[in-house]
Amino acid sequence: MQISTTKKLFPLVTADIALFTLIDWELHVLLVKRDNDPAPDRWALPGGILRPDLDSSLDETAMRVLKSKVGVDVRYLEQVTTVSGPHRDPRGWSISTAYYALLPGELVPAAAGTSVKAIGWCSPVDLEDQLAFDHGFLLSEALARLRQKVRQGALPLHLLSDKFTLTDLQRACEAVLGTRLDKGAFRRLIKDEPSLRLLPGKFLRGPQRPAQLFEAAPDFRF
CATH class of the missing domain: 3.90.79.10 (Nucleoside Triphosphate Pyrophosphohydrolase)
Incomplete structure (x- = not known):
């Protein structure tokens, strides 16, 4: 053999x-x-x-x-x-x-x-x-x-800091998609979004009016 x-x-x-x-x-x-x-x-x-x-x-x-x-x-x-x-x-x-x-x-x-x-x-x-x-x-x-x-509505919060503004979130979505989003339409889309948790009394302060800060909800899943 x-x-x-x-x-x-x-x-x-x-x-x-x-x-x-x-x-x-x-x-x-x-x-x-x-x-x-x-x-x-x-x-x-x-x-x-x-x-x-x-x-x-x-x-x-x-x-x-x-x-x-x-x-x-x-x-x-x-x-x-x-x-x-x-x-x-x-x-x-x-x-x-x-x-x-x-x-x-x-x-x-x-x-x-x-x-x-x-x-x-x-x-x-x-x-x-x-x-x-x-x-x-x-x-x-x-x-x-x-x-x-x-595009299907998932929020790329893992690209953001632990605390972020809604403007930060919109800019992150725009960066991923490669296109500008209408601010009003975007705010309506994420209104009452369970993935976001408002931080009472926490604001990002700068030359403009203070911007409310948010964080990801504990059960957030992308």
């Missing part, structure tokens, strides 16, 4: 994350400049390989990757899509689950960590042909999912 010496190939399983935040009330996504093969010196979404010895799920892989590569803990993480095939990664047959995550702007300062030369925040629009692997496609899918949820 002849014993085959052909090495069995198992799929490479990874998690890749589109981490969104607001900088000067514009939506930005975090990119990393790769340090190692494959695609060294190319910009990509932060991602990493599933480690069965460390991760009990791909969600844990995604959280671990963000912590190790860019030094952040995120408030919200959601699966977007899964892609697979023999040619998307030169190391072999691979499966990647794409996520998006949301981070408040004040937590943006992050440092490049393991396997990363540099990090950068940029507009998530029109990057499909500029990123390593198929990460441009994954980013476009993540952005589409985020926008869909906000």
Whole structure:
């Protein structure tokens, strides 16, 4: 009997994350400049390989990757899509689950960590042909999912500080959608919204009239 010496190939399983935040009330996504093969010196979404010895799920892989590569803990993480095939990664047959995550702007300062030369925040629009692997496609899918949820009425409170004004909330929604919203229509839409909790006696004071502050309700779900 002849014993085959052909090495069995198992799929490479990874998690890749589109981490969104607001900088000067514009939506930005975090990119990393790769340090190692494959695609060294190319910009990509932060991602990493599933480690069965460390991760009990791909969600844990995604959280671990963000912590190790860019030094952040995120408030919200959601699966977007899964892609697979023999040619998307030169190391072999691979499966990647794409996520998006949301981070408040004040937590943006992050440092490049393991396997990363540099990090950068940029507009998530029109990057499909500029990123390593198929990460441009994954980013476009993540952005589409985020926008869909906000169009359907979900409030992106995870992009805001713990205390915020209704103007802050409208600007966050506008940044995600890439369009201006009518103030009156927006206020009517969120009137009596159970996700928002008014903070009695708490105001943001400035050159204009004081603006009432709100926070997310304890049971808020995006």
